[in-house]
Amino acid sequence: MRIADANTQVMTGLGGRHEGKPTKLLALTDAFHGRTQRPAMISDSCSESYEKNLATFRERDNVIFTPSNDVDSLKEVFARADEEGFFIELMAMEPVMGEGNPGQCVTREFYDTARSLCSENGSMLLVDSIQAGLRGQGCLSIIDYEGFEDCEAPDMETWSKALNAGQYPLSVVGLSERAASQYVVGIYGNTMTTNPRALETAISVLDRITPDLRKNIRERGLEFVAKLEHSQKNSRIL
Template identity: 30%
Template sequence: MSLFNVYPLFDITPVKAKDVYVYDENGTQYLDLYGGHAVISIGHSHPTYVEKLQKQVATLGFYSNSIQNPLQEALAEKLTKLSKCESYELFLCNSGAEANENAIKLASFHTGKHKIVAFKNSFHGRTSAAVVATDNPKIVAPVNAQQAVEFIEFGDVNALTDILAKGDVCAVITEIIQGVGGLDEATTEFYKTAETLCQKFGSLLIADEVQSGFGRTGDFFAFQKHGIEPDIISMAKGMGNGFPIGGILIHHKIKASFGLLGTTFGGNHLACTASLCVLETIENENLLQNVEEVSSYFINKTNHISEIKNIKGRGLMLGLEFDFPIAELRKDLIYNHHIFTGSSKNPNLLRILPSLTLKKEHVDVFIDALTKALELQKV
């Protein structure tokens, strides 16, 4: 049996990894500045992470949500402490798409409305409602397209006002920093206005923090810079450092009832152990501070490279924008300099999404490689 061929693959086969490095079957070392789509938050094979997961799987790896699971309570408590999101309750699932799916579903339940407002260049996942709120018609099947969604320009207050005033919108869903779309971020004024408009017209504001959450921007959540309080916050990727886990934080004004949401695997013992270890490591190793320091160093270094026309994003969620497509540059970096980076919907943007443990010396390695690769492009 062959694999269903939906992924274009680099000809590299990783067999092990440690902190910010990945090693292939030939023993070649790669500097990982992409973290598998921003998933690796505390470094590959972090010793505490490995130890705690091994211990948990040897004790109790899984049981359903029909029994007590104190690890879920511990995760909620630790998450509240580090994120300072005291006004929320936690529902756990398995992925970012599932988190957004539950967020949209919950918003529709709560408001009794059916329409979604999303933004151009958005990416919220590939499941039923999440994919229709994603600005990519190529991945929206006819069965998805029947759902009601309106796309507007990111940051367009007038368009948002006009749509919400019709009174049929259950949710406005927005990435605070667009990931796949190309690292764009709207203004604080826009986010605050969106919050006010949702309150005025009876819609819920969903902050998609799947990629930007769990410390990636230097704040625990990216929305916190803007001083807003979303109704629902979705999260995943860096939440488990590679173990599948997602979740939503639900404002306490939204009431729970039995059967409203549900999942078989969400919040299982291994997933909670993984996420607890991520949170403890972020706290114990001062990774939020490290993100700010290394990000500042990274931006300062890249500011001296004339070919870079713009630096987007915050923290260790960064995009380097050139005035040419970066596909060949990215291949050069991976095959000749052994550095993983990412792409985006913007063909000229190189995405940087490393572990939050990245150090300044790793940045120096990248800057040296990028400079050489750019020189080669001129030849």
């Protein structure tokens, strides 16, 4: 999210397209993006507990949540930003939700609308694939999902758990050319960045992702959903 912050400095700073405007973050209802400060702010699934127990979340008004796949509501948020004079710094979404609403998938129409609105307004679009990644569709990025192959890429996409064999400390962020151009040396640092052993783990995982494994991920996922639906309909089980 530091890249989005840098972009906002350009957009709302002196001479910027949105000069002087206050900023807000946009995320999806039920979303989960993490527990550190800014990711926690856009994690609707945890907001009730955070607002009750953490002072920094008290009476905050810098985050907007909109329902997943509700195109009209999404358009209304950006229209409101224009009318009220604030800048949407970042829109974040999970392609397949994890703990907030497990299995909830973003539709192509909703994604394309989000991509278009962010581009038109100078906002950054972040796809959080940390809880999805290979486990959701058998491919790493949303732009490789079935039906998404020809979509415009997000500005940023993050990966971790499916890429690190589910256990080795590693996270990766992919940047578009636009996002990469906002990076300035000194605005980000990490003790474990480019850890050689972590990178070897990721390479080993990727080397094992064969077409047969991708197919198996999709088939087992469909099988699991079918069994859950069967259990849901069987009153003797529930």
